[in-house]
Amino acid sequence: MAKTKKTNFPKTPTGIYGLDEITHGGFPKGRPILICGSAGCGKTLFAMQFLVKGITEFNEPGVFMSFEETAEDLSENVRSLGFDLEQLKSENKLRVDHVRIERSEIEETGEYDLEALFIRLNHAIDLIGAKRVVLDTIESLFGGMEDLAMLRSEIRRLFQWLKEKGVTAIITGERGENSLTRQGLEEYISDCVILLDFRVIDQIATRRLRIVKYRGSTHGTNEYPFLIEEDGISVIPVTSLKLDYKSSSEIISTGIPAMDKLFSKEGIFRGGSTLITGTAGTAKTILASHFAASSCKRKEPVLYFSFEESPDQLVRNLNTIGINFKPMIKSGLLHIHASRPSLQGLEMHLLVINKLMESLKPRTVIVDPISSLITIGSSSEVRGMLIRLIDTLKMKQINAIFTSLTHSGISEYNDATVDAVSSLADTWINLSNAQFKDGAWVRNLLIVKSRGMGHANGKQEFIITHKGLQFINQKA
């Protein structure tokens, strides 16, 4: 890869959520970018979002030259994403030019070139002072003309011309069998090539994006999942590229004073992630709710993802042990988001979590339980998603509490979700219903680990009362 000083390499923000992060700032400014993929993978939407966001967010007018869909169809198709092309056109910030090439209507005799296409494009660019251009899909020309040698040399000239014109241009291309694009457009555009892909694995459809090439710039090399939703395309970086988040040394309460005493610093670090594991009925949700209540007490908003209980049920059940969520919900400090894990793919869950975090700005996030997510993905995918989630939470200094259901058996630590998270968690609390004592179950709480501070080593016995979780015979 060429060595280029970051400061010398101007980039254009893409306006696509998450993509700027992967490309370290966006597309190369003033250069053509090739976006390829098979039919239906979202190339046109991708390109359109680049244009529309360019206009609405970065004040860069754009020209969309369509070789396939008519201007009317395009407007219609992207309206569902909230893009109002007609409005932008009337403001003279967008021009859509549909180039219709109908082989049956056209005869060819003698030599010609595509100068008229250049003139059309140039005219459209100059008319609105466009900085961004989309050509979708230029390969349609190959179906409409006989003189392929001329066509190839003209396309090469077109890309050169776009560079000289100084516009950042997206060129889309249909995926070929042995090459990135059917007509080998990647030979002409070598600055930045992005591949989109659409796969169905275990009946869950996933769209993925990969940066094949980005000359002169570092970039993420993974395959990144992306989503097409009501408000456009979002790309989700699988892992943040660095581990450079700040670590707070501030101590916060777990919500149970007696429990805080089990930690040498009398609480846990702010912005840490806490994992609560246990078999069914070991009071994981109750412990998590104590965390939630204490966060609300500090007037710090809580976002509670409930994958098993509806908000109503959760509120009712917790009320019986003296945790009253109702006023917290009313005051807006607590937001419970309940959904079935199988409702959507993992990426969608992560995106929903990210979006809610962005709008609600919580200081504490609870996912109850993360183990139910494993039903919708393989453990490596779940792990990938949890890493991304934990990274995001850390970056934002949000307290994270995850509960995870384990299965009683030979080893309670031998569980896929626990495996995935335990190494990422800063604090790990394991709950169990171990002993039968004086005619009643005695519950046990064990702090398995707590990074950066000492903690009690023994199993702590506790009971659930109408006032919540209470320790009995507390040991130091």
Place this chain on the structure above:
Amino acid sequence: MAKDQTWELRLYIAGQTPKSILALNNITNYCQEHLEGRFAIEVVDLLKNPQLAEGDQIFAIPTLVRKLPVPMRKIIGDLSNKEKVLVGLNIRPIKS
């Protein structure tokens, strides 16, 4: 086709390039031969009027468009193949 039918042709060029001049000469010759007195050729230079390219869906230079009689027909290239042009425009050669 009525005998007094007038043929309206439009030739799109971009500056006086050799290809464009050749195309204009070719079509003028063919018309004089086969449509004497019943044709009009309008030359549109897109360098001067770029906004006209979109309306007739012009992407190649030179392009000859038959506006009348309908339906519209298009021939791209320097029009050097006479047979192809006459067939493409559907001009019936006058039987001699």
